[in-house]
Amino acid sequence: MSNWLLGKNPKSVSPQSLVNLGLIIFAIFSPFSIAGAQTGLWFALLGWAWKIIDRKILSWVSSFFELPVILYLGAFLLSIIFSRDRMASLNSLRDEWLLVIPFLLINNVKDEKFIRNLVNLVFITSAFVAIYAIWQHYTGIDLIRHKVLDLVLPYRKFRSVAFFNLPLTYAFYAMLIGIVSFCLGAYEKRPRWKIFYFAIAILCVTGNLFTYTRSTLLAQVIIFIFYFSLTKNPNKKNELLAVAGYFILIYLIDPGILGRSIMTVKAGSLEQADIRSVIWSTSFDIFTDYPIFGIGFGNFQEFYRMYLKVPSVIFEHAHNDFLNVAVNAGIIGLSAFIFFWVVILKNLLKKYKDKKEGYAKAFIFGGILTLLAYLLASQFQCYYTDAEDNMILFFILGLCATLARFPNRDIPSSS
Numbered sequence: 001m002s003n004w005l006l007g008k009n010p011k012s013v014s015p016q017s018l019v020n021l022g023l024i025i026f027a028i029f030s031p032f033s034i035a036g037a038q039t040g041l042w043f044a045l046l047g048w049a050w051k052i053i054d055r056k057i058l059s060w061v062s063s064f065f066e067l068p069v070i071l072y073l074g075a076f077l078l079s080i081i082f083s084r085d086r087m088a089s090l091n092s093l094r095d096e097w098l099l100v101i102p103f104l105l106i107n108n109v110k111d112e113k114f115i116r117n118l119v120n121l122v123f124i125t126s127a128f129v130a131i132y133a134i135w136q137h138y139t140g141i142d143l144i145r146h147k148v149l150d151l152v153l154p155y156r157k158f159r160s161v162a163f164f165n166l167p168l169t170y171a172f173y174a175m176l177i178g179i180v181s182f183c184l185g186a187y188e189k190r191p192r193w194k195i196f197y198f199a200i201a202i203l204c205v206t207g208n209l210f211t212y213t214r215s216t217l218l219a220q221v222i223i224f225i226f227y228f229s230l231t232k233n234p235n236k237k238n239e240l241l242a243v244a245g246y247f248i249l250i251y252l253i254d255p256g257i258l259g260r261s262i263m264t265v266k267a268g269s270l271e272q273a274d275i276r277s278v279i280w281s282t283s284f285d286i287f288t289d290y291p292i293f294g295i296g297f298g299n300f301q302e303f304y305r306m307y308l309k310v311p312s313v314i315f316e317h318a319h320n321d322f323l324n325v326a327v328n329a330g331i332i333g334l335s336a337f338i339f340f341w342v343v344i345l346k347n348l349l350k351k352y353k354d355k356k357e358g359y360a361k362a363f364i365f366g367g368i369l370t371l372l373a374y375l376l377a378s379q380f381q382c383y384y385t386d387a388e389d390n391m392i393l394f395f396i397l398g399l400c401a402t403l404a405r406f407p408n409r410d411i412p413s414s415s
Contacts, residue, residue: 015054018047019108027121030395031129031173032163034388041101041391048108063401064347065102068340073099075336076297079329083296092298098390102398109402116359119180119399123200126177130203133160133170137210137254152212152256160210164388168381171213172389175220175373178204180366180396186233187362202246209250209257215380217257219373221247226372231365275312276319276380282307283318287327294330303327317385321378324385344397345371351404360403367400 022044029036052058076093083089109115136142140149140158149158150167162170178201185197208216228240250257286295286303295303305314318324326334348368355361374383374393383389 015047015051016108018050019044019104020047020114022047023105023109023118024121026391026395027118028125030122030388030392031126031177034391037388037391041104044104044108045100048104051108059107061107061405063102063106064343065106065401068336068343069099071336072333072340075329075333079294079296079333082293083299085296085299085302088298089296090298095385095387098387098394101391101394102401105395105398105402106405109399112360112403112406115399115403119184119363120196123177123181123197126174127200127203129162129170130174130207133162133174133207134203134210136160136162157210157212157254157256159212160207162207167211168213168215168383169386169388171208171211171216172374172377172383172386173392174204174208174211175216175377176370176389176392176396178208178220179223179369179373180363183227183366183369184359184362186227186231186235186239187357187359187365205246206250210254212257215377216373218380219376222376223369223373227369278308278310278312279315279319280323282309283320283323283327287323287330290327290330292330292332294326294328294333297328300324300328317382319381321382321384324382341371341375348397348400348404351400354408355404356408358408360406360408363403364400367396370396 022040022042025040025043026037027040029040073096076096080086080089080093136149137158137160140151142149142161144163149161151158159167160170161167162174164170164173181197181204182201185194185201188194188197205220208220224243228236228243233239282304285307300318301314301316308314318327322334322337325337329336345368348364348371352361352364352368355364370393377383383393
């Protein structure tokens with residue numbers, strides 16, 4: 001372990017070793033602890049700062065992330081200027097620090113084998129968390145918060161949360177990891193690694209489904225359709241049969257998963273469709289009154305309370321990432337937000353086409369599908385505002401951009 005942690009000279013501690021250590025900590029903790037994951041990121045950032053000070057120069061590797069990030073943050077700053085509560089908007093700006101993750105990876109990770117080991121570490125910890133989430137589905141026990149989880153009627157199963165606070169948060173995380181591991185397994189030629197990647201995918205996809213989160217369930221199914229429509233894998237027929245068999249088996253085990261769209265979570269609760277319509281219509285009313293610069297991030301609850309026309313829960317966001325940005329930053333912010341994702345998707349597609357077969361190409365394809373999954377799921381929930389989900393999304397996209405810089409060659413699996 002010391003060789004891939006400390007670098008070429010394992011007898012000395014260097015800025016790069018601190019970066020590597022931070023990323024390893026992030027990989028271990030990201031599936032179950034935001035505090036641990038962010039601690040790892042701060043270690044990595046300290047290592048990067050140490051490297052800059054040691055070299056007395058900022059050696060910056062350019063990428064396709066700079067322009068969309070600058071434009072998005074520029075729109076964010078404009079919304080602060082026109083915000084009713086500038087301090088609340090300014091405080092919300094600190095949540096955008098996770099945008100540094102792709103730049104951290106692109107500028108500091110230059111070893112393909114380290115990336116493979118790092119990703120495998122994320123997969124291993126995610127697998128243990130998925131097993132715990134599957135266990136929660138049948139027991140309803142939350143060992144961390146010492147409470148009983150939400151019960152789904154009439155099937156009397158529980159909505160898994162794993163180590164997160166909400167089913168949606170874990171669902172999104174598990175969905176992304178499941179997509180990447182499936183893509184790696186599909187392109188892997190070595191049997192033991194193919195089994196490893198597919199096993200991770202099965203566990204994470206199951207963990208996602210057992211949260212009964214409709215936005216990620218829908219996105220997961222559509223992404224599989226995208227995958228089989230876009231790939232020319234010679235084993236596609238067998239993979240298609242396996243995936244179809246998996247969903248049939250899951251349905252036989254728990255029909256409530258696919259029937260969730262017509263069920264309530266708990267007896268006596270409002271139908272989710274009705275709640276969504278209230279949230280979206282109220283948010284749109286706010287947007288139409290503040291269409292250019294928005295109300296400013298950090299002010300949503302106050303305005304939502306004022307504009308709400310029916311008795312309802314006061315929410316913190318619009319339950320749609322794009323509508324949420326439109327309300328908070330207006331059409332300028334929405335345009336920058338759309339441009340942000342279009343640029344990343346366009347460049348990932350280009351990098352994928354440029355890559356020859358191998359680990360990097362498979363991972364970039366997984367990154368493309370995770371981005372598409374986010375864009376689909378974000379139409380029904382604000383995942384961008386959730387730090388746990390934001391971290392893993394930018395981590396995957398950052399690794400895609402990093403792998404895209406390496407020469408077209410594959411490397412042996414880590415032992």
